[in-house]
Amino acid sequence: MADQETLLNLAADEAAAAGFLAGSGGRLVRDEADPTVYWLTAQPAAAAHETYYIKVSWTAYPQQAPSVKFADGIGGSVTVSRAWPVIPGYRAASQDICKPMTAEGFALHPEWRSGPEAWPTTGNPFLWLAEMLQYDLDNNYTGRAE
Amino acid sequence: MTIQEEAGTVRPVRLITVQVSFPVSAKGPYRAQVQAQDTVGSVRLASMEFFGVSDGADYTYVLTHGGQDVPDDQTVGQVAGEKEMVEFRLVKKIIQG
Numbered sequence: 160m161a162d163q164e165t166l167l168n169l170a171a172d173e174a175a176a177a178g179f180l181a182g183s184g185g186r187l188v189r190d191e192a193d194p195t196v197y198w199l200t201a202q203p204a205a206a207a208h209e210t211y212y213i214k215v216s217w218t219a220y221p222q223q224a225p226s227v228k229f230a231d232g233i234g235g236s237v238t239v240s241r242a243w244p245v246i247p248g249y250r251a252a253s254q255d256i257c258k259p260m261t262a263e264g265f266a267l268h269p270e271w272r273s274g275p276e277a278w279p280t281t282g283n284p285f286l287w288l289a290e291m292l293q294y295d296l297d298n299n300y301t302g303r304a305e
Numbered sequence: 306m307t308i309q310e311e312a313g314t315v316r317p318v319r320l321i322t323v324q325v326s327f328p329v330s331a332k333g334p335y336r337a338q339v340q341a342q343d344t345v346g347s348v349r350l351a352s353m354e355f356f357g358v359s360d361g362a363d364y365t366y367v368l369t370h371g372g373q374d375v376p377d378d379q380t381v382g383q384v385a386g387e388k389e390m391v392e393f394r395l396v397k398k399i400i401q402g
Contacts, residue, residue, distance in 0.1 A: 175328070183372060204372050248399070258399045275361050279329035286328040294396045297372040 161195040165220045169195070172221075172285040179289050183297075187289075188233055195220075198233040201293055203244065203300040211244055213292060218262070224278040225288070227261040228254060243304040246295045251304035260291050321385045325352035325368065327395040332356065335395075339381055345393075346377025352395055363400050368393040 177187040180199060184207065190196035199213040214237055216226040228237035229244070229251075236242075243251035248258045255263035259276040271277065279287060319341040325348065326334045335352040349368045353359060360366060368375050370384055370393050385391045 260399070276363070281331045282327075282329040284329055290328065290394060290396060291399075293372065294369065294398075298369075298374055 161218065161220075165217060166194055168220045169217060169285065172283045173197070175283055176285045176289040179286055180293070183293050185293070190234070198230070199289065199292070200233070201296055204297040205300065206302075209244075209303060211296065212242065215288070216262075221280045221284045222278075224260060224262045224265055226263060227256050227288075227292075240304050244296060244300050245302045245304050246299045249295070258291075260288060319382065321381050321388075322390040323348050323381060323393065324390065325355075325393045325395050327352070327356045327358075330356045341380060341382030341385065343381050344377060345375045345379045345381060345384060348381060348393065349377060349395070352393075356395065358395075358397075365398050365400070367396050367398045369396050370394075374398075 173187060173189070180187050180201060183201065183204070185199060185201040188198045190198060195217045197215045199215060201211050201213065202209060212230045212232055212235060214226075214228045214230050217223075218225070229242040230237045231239040231242045238254065240251040243249055243254070245251075249256050255261065255267070257267055258264045259268070259271040259278070265271055265278065278284070320338050321341055322336065322338050324334050324336050332355070335355040337348070337351060339348060345368055349366065352368070353366055358366060370391065375384060375393070381391060
Protein backbone atom coordinates (compact mmCIF):
# COMPACT_ATOMS: atom_id res chain seq x y z
CA MET A 160 0.00 0.00 0.00
CA ALA A 161 1.34 3.41 -0.92
CA ASP A 162 2.12 6.01 1.68
CA GLN A 163 -0.22 8.91 2.31
CA GLU A 164 2.22 11.41 0.79
CA THR A 165 2.16 9.53 -2.51
CA LEU A 166 -1.62 9.55 -2.56
CA LEU A 167 -1.76 13.26 -1.80
CA ASN A 168 0.84 14.07 -4.46
CA LEU A 169 -0.99 11.99 -7.04
CA ALA A 170 -4.25 13.69 -6.18
CA ALA A 171 -2.59 17.07 -6.68
CA ASP A 172 -1.14 16.22 -10.09
CA GLU A 173 -3.72 13.93 -11.70
CA ALA A 174 -6.04 16.71 -12.87
CA ALA A 175 -3.39 18.24 -15.15
CA ALA A 176 -2.62 14.83 -16.65
CA ALA A 177 -6.34 14.17 -17.15
CA GLY A 178 -6.79 17.57 -18.78
CA PHE A 179 -3.91 16.96 -21.15
CA LEU A 180 -5.20 13.55 -22.20
CA ALA A 181 -8.70 14.93 -22.71
CA GLY A 182 -7.25 17.45 -25.13
CA SER A 183 -6.15 14.54 -27.31
CA GLY A 184 -9.37 12.57 -26.97
CA GLY A 185 -8.16 10.40 -24.12
CA ARG A 186 -8.99 10.14 -20.46
CA LEU A 187 -7.64 9.10 -17.10
CA VAL A 188 -9.43 6.82 -14.66
CA ARG A 189 -8.30 6.02 -11.13
CA ASP A 190 -8.54 2.34 -10.30
CA GLU A 191 -11.44 1.59 -7.99
CA ALA A 192 -9.52 -0.92 -5.88
CA ASP A 193 -6.03 0.57 -5.82
CA PRO A 194 -5.66 4.37 -5.63
CA THR A 195 -2.06 4.19 -6.86
CA VAL A 196 -3.17 2.69 -10.18
CA TYR A 197 -4.50 4.76 -13.05
CA TRP A 198 -5.90 3.69 -16.39
CA LEU A 199 -5.19 6.00 -19.29
CA THR A 200 -6.86 5.85 -22.66
CA ALA A 201 -5.17 7.46 -25.63
CA GLN A 202 -5.33 7.47 -29.40
CA PRO A 203 -2.61 8.11 -31.96
CA ALA A 204 -3.25 11.31 -33.90
CA ALA A 205 -2.93 9.41 -37.17
CA ALA A 206 -5.25 6.57 -36.08
CA ALA A 207 -7.96 8.07 -33.91
CA HIS A 208 -10.05 4.91 -34.23
CA GLU A 209 -7.37 2.93 -32.36
CA THR A 210 -7.82 3.30 -28.61
CA TYR A 211 -5.03 2.18 -26.32
CA TYR A 212 -5.45 1.43 -22.63
CA ILE A 213 -2.46 2.06 -20.41
CA LYS A 214 -2.12 0.86 -16.83
CA VAL A 215 0.10 3.17 -14.80
CA SER A 216 1.03 1.80 -11.35
CA TRP A 217 2.80 4.16 -8.98
CA THR A 218 4.76 3.11 -5.92
CA ALA A 219 6.24 6.31 -4.53
CA TYR A 220 5.17 9.52 -6.24
CA PRO A 221 6.92 11.60 -7.44
CA GLN A 222 10.15 9.89 -6.39
CA GLN A 223 9.93 6.76 -8.54
CA ALA A 224 8.90 5.97 -12.10
CA PRO A 225 5.71 3.93 -12.39
CA SER A 226 5.17 0.58 -14.02
CA VAL A 227 3.54 1.20 -17.40
CA LYS A 228 1.70 -1.59 -19.22
CA PHE A 229 -0.76 -1.63 -22.09
CA ALA A 230 -4.00 -3.47 -21.39
CA ASP A 231 -6.96 -4.73 -23.40
CA GLY A 232 -9.33 -2.40 -21.59
CA ILE A 233 -9.76 -0.40 -18.41
CA GLY A 234 -9.17 -2.92 -15.65
CA GLY A 235 -8.25 -5.48 -18.29
CA SER A 236 -5.41 -7.90 -18.91
CA VAL A 237 -1.88 -6.56 -19.31
CA THR A 238 -0.59 -9.70 -21.03
CA VAL A 239 -2.17 -9.20 -24.46
CA SER A 240 0.33 -8.39 -27.21
CA ARG A 241 -2.28 -6.72 -29.41
CA ALA A 242 -2.93 -4.22 -26.66
CA TRP A 243 0.46 -2.67 -27.44
CA PRO A 244 1.25 -0.09 -30.12
CA VAL A 245 4.24 -0.52 -32.42
CA ILE A 246 6.60 2.23 -31.30
CA PRO A 247 10.39 2.04 -30.95
CA GLY A 248 11.19 0.99 -27.38
CA TYR A 249 7.66 -0.30 -26.72
CA ARG A 250 8.08 -4.06 -26.58
CA ALA A 251 4.89 -6.06 -26.84
CA ALA A 252 6.74 -9.38 -26.56
CA SER A 253 8.23 -8.57 -23.16
CA GLN A 254 5.43 -6.15 -22.28
CA ASP A 255 7.58 -3.24 -21.26
CA ILE A 256 8.70 0.18 -22.41
CA CYS A 257 12.47 0.25 -22.59
CA LYS A 258 12.86 3.98 -22.08
CA PRO A 259 13.92 6.07 -19.07
CA MET A 260 10.33 6.86 -18.15
CA THR A 261 9.04 3.60 -16.66
CA ALA A 262 9.93 1.33 -13.76
CA GLU A 263 10.57 -1.42 -16.30
CA GLY A 264 13.02 0.75 -18.23
CA PHE A 265 14.97 1.74 -15.13
CA ALA A 266 15.08 -1.90 -13.99
CA LEU A 267 16.59 -2.92 -17.32
CA HIS A 268 19.03 -0.01 -17.37
CA PRO A 269 20.19 0.89 -13.85
CA GLU A 270 22.62 3.37 -15.41
CA TRP A 271 19.63 5.57 -16.26
CA ARG A 272 18.85 6.12 -12.58
CA SER A 273 21.28 9.01 -12.30
CA GLY A 274 22.36 11.78 -14.63
CA PRO A 275 20.28 13.28 -17.42
CA GLU A 276 18.21 10.11 -17.93
CA ALA A 277 17.04 10.01 -14.32
CA TRP A 278 13.35 10.04 -13.51
CA PRO A 279 12.26 13.67 -13.03
CA THR A 280 10.90 14.46 -9.58
CA THR A 281 10.16 18.17 -9.87
CA GLY A 282 7.05 19.79 -11.25
CA ASN A 283 4.40 17.34 -12.42
CA PRO A 284 5.96 14.01 -13.50
CA PHE A 285 2.51 12.48 -13.98
CA LEU A 286 1.74 15.07 -16.67
CA TRP A 287 5.22 14.60 -18.11
CA LEU A 288 4.64 10.85 -18.46
CA ALA A 289 1.25 11.42 -20.08
CA GLU A 290 2.85 13.85 -22.54
CA MET A 291 5.66 11.40 -23.35
CA LEU A 292 3.20 8.57 -24.02
CA GLN A 293 0.97 10.76 -26.17
CA TYR A 294 4.00 12.15 -28.01
CA ASP A 295 5.09 8.64 -28.96
CA LEU A 296 1.59 7.74 -30.09
CA ASP A 297 1.37 10.90 -32.19
CA ASN A 298 4.86 10.92 -33.67
CA ASN A 299 6.40 7.42 -33.54
CA TYR A 300 3.40 5.09 -33.97
CA THR A 301 3.31 2.67 -36.89
CA GLY A 302 0.46 0.33 -35.98
CA ARG A 303 -0.88 -2.19 -33.52
CA ALA A 304 1.31 -5.07 -32.37
CA GLU A 305 0.42 -8.60 -33.43
CA MET B 306 7.86 48.11 -33.55
CA THR B 307 9.09 48.68 -37.09
CA ILE B 308 11.95 47.66 -39.35
CA GLN B 309 13.81 50.27 -41.44
CA GLU B 310 14.38 48.66 -44.82
CA GLU B 311 17.24 49.53 -47.18
CA ALA B 312 15.03 51.55 -49.47
CA GLY B 313 14.09 53.72 -46.54
CA THR B 314 10.58 52.41 -46.16
CA VAL B 315 9.41 51.36 -42.76
CA ARG B 316 7.31 48.26 -42.26
CA PRO B 317 5.76 47.07 -39.02
CA VAL B 318 7.18 44.04 -37.30
CA ARG B 319 4.64 41.41 -36.37
CA LEU B 320 5.20 40.24 -32.82
CA ILE B 321 3.86 36.94 -31.55
CA THR B 322 3.71 35.76 -27.97
CA VAL B 323 5.08 32.26 -27.48
CA GLN B 324 4.56 30.06 -24.45
CA VAL B 325 6.43 26.83 -23.87
CA SER B 326 5.35 24.42 -21.14
CA PHE B 327 7.57 21.77 -19.62
CA PRO B 328 5.83 19.95 -16.78
CA VAL B 329 8.87 18.72 -14.88
CA SER B 330 10.42 22.12 -14.42
CA ALA B 331 10.22 23.80 -11.06
CA LYS B 332 9.57 27.01 -12.99
CA GLY B 333 6.41 28.00 -14.73
CA PRO B 334 6.14 28.11 -18.52
CA TYR B 335 8.59 30.02 -20.68
CA ARG B 336 7.02 33.10 -22.24
CA ALA B 337 8.47 35.53 -24.75
CA GLN B 338 7.46 37.90 -27.49
CA VAL B 339 9.23 37.12 -30.74
CA GLN B 340 9.10 38.26 -34.32
CA ALA B 341 6.97 36.25 -36.73
CA GLN B 342 10.00 35.42 -38.88
CA ASP B 343 11.94 34.01 -35.92
CA THR B 344 12.43 30.27 -36.18
CA VAL B 345 10.93 27.67 -33.91
CA GLY B 346 14.48 26.46 -33.35
CA SER B 347 15.39 29.77 -31.70
CA VAL B 348 12.38 29.45 -29.40
CA ARG B 349 13.32 25.86 -28.61
CA LEU B 350 16.86 26.83 -27.61
CA ALA B 351 15.71 29.81 -25.54
CA SER B 352 13.16 27.69 -23.70
CA MET B 353 15.70 24.93 -23.06
CA GLU B 354 18.05 27.47 -21.53
CA PHE B 355 15.19 28.80 -19.41
CA PHE B 356 14.33 25.31 -18.17
CA GLY B 357 17.98 24.36 -17.68
CA VAL B 358 18.02 21.33 -19.99
CA SER B 359 20.19 20.38 -22.93
CA ASP B 360 20.27 17.71 -25.63
CA GLY B 361 22.18 14.50 -24.89
CA ALA B 362 23.66 11.62 -26.82
CA ASP B 363 20.46 9.59 -26.67
CA TYR B 364 17.81 12.25 -26.60
CA THR B 365 16.90 15.64 -27.95
CA TYR B 366 14.32 18.16 -26.92
CA VAL B 367 11.69 19.13 -29.46
CA LEU B 368 8.83 21.58 -29.50
CA THR B 369 5.41 20.24 -30.29
CA HIS B 370 2.30 22.12 -31.30
CA GLY B 371 -1.02 20.32 -31.47
CA GLY B 372 0.82 17.12 -30.55
CA GLN B 373 3.14 17.18 -33.55
CA ASP B 374 6.85 17.87 -33.82
CA VAL B 375 7.58 21.32 -35.19
CA PRO B 376 10.80 21.50 -37.24
CA ASP B 377 13.43 23.98 -36.10
CA ASP B 378 13.43 25.80 -39.44
CA GLN B 379 9.74 26.59 -39.39
CA THR B 380 8.96 30.18 -38.43
CA VAL B 381 6.82 31.14 -35.50
CA GLY B 382 4.60 33.02 -37.92
CA GLN B 383 3.99 29.88 -39.95
CA VAL B 384 2.88 28.04 -36.82
CA ALA B 385 0.79 30.94 -35.53
CA GLY B 386 -1.11 31.62 -38.73
CA GLU B 387 -3.35 34.56 -37.91
CA LYS B 388 -3.08 34.10 -34.15
CA GLU B 389 -1.11 36.40 -31.88
CA MET B 390 -0.06 33.66 -29.46
CA VAL B 391 1.36 30.17 -29.91
CA GLU B 392 1.62 27.49 -27.26
CA PHE B 393 4.30 24.82 -27.52
CA ARG B 394 5.24 21.88 -25.35
CA LEU B 395 8.87 20.98 -24.80
CA VAL B 396 9.19 17.22 -25.10
CA LYS B 397 12.19 15.00 -24.44
CA LYS B 398 12.53 12.86 -27.55
CA ILE B 399 14.22 9.67 -26.40
CA ILE B 400 16.11 7.85 -29.10
CA GLN B 401 17.17 4.65 -27.39
CA GLY B 402 14.95 1.70 -26.72
